[in-house]
Amino acid sequence: MSSVILPTTHIMSSAENKVENGSTEEEQRGKKRKMSLSSCGVCGSEEAKYRCPACLTHSCSLLCVKKHKEASGCSGVRNKTAFVTLSQFDEMTLLSDYRFLEDTGRFANGATRDNLVQAPRVTVxxxxxxxxxxxxxxxxxxxxxxxxxxxxxxxxxxxxxxxxxxxxxxxxxxxxxxxxxxxxxxxxxxxxxxxxxxxxxxxxxxxxxxxxxxxxxxxxxxxxxxxxxxxxxxxxxxxxxxxxxxxxxxxxxxxxxxxxxxxxxxxxxxxxYPLKGPAEPASACAPSAEENDKVGQEKETTQFSPSPQRSPTTGETNISRTAQEIEPPPQKKAKRGYEDEEQEEGEITDSSDEDDKNIPCDKSCDDAKGPANDTKDEVQ
Structure with missing residues (x-):
């Protein structure tokens, strides 16, 4: 009797491949069935087929998806900037971040080509x-x-x-x-x-x-x-x-x-409707009350200051200091603060207003400062 030799190795390998393929298919089916194991989050009667990208709510049909958006106000758009822990960070999250950066660059590049952005701010x-x-x-x-x-x-x-x-x-x-x-x-x-x-x-x-x-x-x-x-x-x-x-x-x-x-x-x-405080128009050249007080103090000091004396050794002339010259620095700072307080609280200063303050005064200002200058000339 003649014996027949069968290719056992080929049969065994094909059987193993079938078993492996069957196991992978079952795993994929199991993954797909994970969502269906949970019920619909809207109606609760059917198995879930969809999941909202924004809030991860399960739904079974398009009608339930619309009801979910109307009831919760969910946009259905995934939050691309949501925080992801390091343990949950995977390749898909990395790819999502990379696409988000690409979209940002594309949007910025498109804005530079916009005609409205390139138009001048002030027209004729x-x-x-x-x-x-x-x-x-x-x-x-x-x-x-x-x-x-x-x-x-x-x-x-x-x-x-x-x-x-x-x-x-x-x-x-x-x-x-x-x-x-x-x-x-x-x-x-x-x-x-x-x-x-x-x-x-x-x-x-x-x-x-x-x-x-x-x-x-x-x-x-x-x-x-x-x-x-x-x-x-x-x-x-x-x-x-x-x-x-x-x-x-x-x-x-x-x-x-x-x-x-x-x-x-x-x-x-x-x-x-609270009203703005009444504005008192005053010209920039008009002397303030503080300047008038300074002029009065200088007049008094020049009237009562002793006559200049010549030193017998050096031959230099000693002139007594006036009250204005020995005024301590804290008082000067206080005066500056008083001028700043003249602006009403809550008002935003404008650069154009500051430029107007730096405009040189006319001859009327020189005339207003005339008495003070005369007193200084007399002292000298």
């Missing part, structure tokens, strides 16, 4: 508006053109008539309403401007219905305020405007950013 139109407003004692400042307030500004100046047509914004806080009016002449009074909004008969019916509280109130129970620009957020102050005066008179000696924003307030809420 804004320079003309600022110069014409300066002639009317109005400080007009502008924002970069990327700002919404700058894009919606429609202020125009008529050169022949020397007239501003302002872009005006009216805020009625008691009715939670805002209105924007274009090309408002600065010769109109505030009462004429408000007539189109809160007059019982001349205003539009739709506007009258929105501003019902203002229509029922009298004009003397309504005040108009404008926010003081250049102050800190915790020290907001307002200008009180005169309804009977024109818009140009109300805006004189005030600072505007792009266009005026007026707050129309009823009588019961006037206390919510």
């Amino acid at each position: 139109k804004s320079k003309k508006l600022a110069s014409n407003a300066r002639k009317m004692n109005i400080t007009l400042r502008f924002l970069p053109i990327t700002f919404t307030k700058s894009r919606e500004n429609s202020t125009f100046f008529l050169t022949k008539e020397k007239l501003f047509l302002w872009h005006l914004k009216l805020i009625f806080p008691q009715s939670s309403s805002e209105f924007t009016q274009r090309r408002v002449s600065d010769k109109q009074t505030l009462k004429q401007i408000l007539t189109a909004y809160i007059h019982p008969t001349e205003s539009e019916p739709v506007t009258r219905q929105k501003l019902k509280m203002y229509v029922q109130a009298r004009f003397d129970h309504v005040k108009v305020f404008m926010k003081v620009e250049g102050r800190k957020a915790n020290a907001v102050r307002y200008h009180e405007l005169d309804i009977e005066k024109s818009l140009r008179d109300n805006l004189s000696y005030k600072t505007l950013i792009e266009y005026p924003v007026l707050h129309v307030v009823l009588k019961d809420h006037w206390k919510d």
Whole structure:
């Protein structure tokens, strides 16, 4: 009898491969089934099939995903900057950080090519508006053109008539309403401007219905305020405007950013709008009370100071020091602090204001300092 030899090694290797492949498939299935072992976090009746990248909440269908976002307000976007412990840091986390840096660089590079960013901050139109407003004692400042307030500004100046047509914004806080009016002449009074909004008969019916509280109130129970620009957020102050005066008179000696924003307030809420302290206009050349006291002290010391004596040995002349010359340094520092306190609390200084202080005085200042200079000449 002849014996048949079978290739046992090949059969064994194929069987082992099948066993290994079967075990890997079972492991992958086990990993896939891990999520399905937990129930849906929204309905709780079905097995979970999805997981939210942001809050890791399980869900079973698209309907449950939408319900989860509506109920919790979750965006469904994974937080790329969330903290990851070193024990949980793996290759996927490293790849996520690398892609996040790539996106950041791409966004920064795209911003440099944006036409709005490369545009100049101050245009020719804004320079003309600022110069014409300066002639009317109005400080007009502008924002970069990327700002919404700058894009919606429609202020125009008529050169022949020397007239501003302002872009005006009216805020009625008691009715939670805002209105924007274009090309408002600065010769109109505030009462004429408000007539189109809160007059019982001349205003539009739709506007009258929105501003019902203002229509029922009298004009003397309504005040108009404008926010003081250049102050800190915790020290907001307002200008009180005169309804009977024109818009140009109300805006004189005030600072505007792009266009005026007026707050129309009823009588019961006037206390919510603190006013800025009354400004006392004083010329830079006018001598202050401290300077007058210094001049008086110098006069007294020159009158009662002894005559100069010549030393018999050296032949030098000894002159007595005045009270002003021997004034201790702490008093001088105190005077400087008093000048700094003249600025109202909460007001932000501007570099343009500091430059104005450094402007040399006219001849009138020299005339005001004349008596002090004369007394010094007499001592010498």
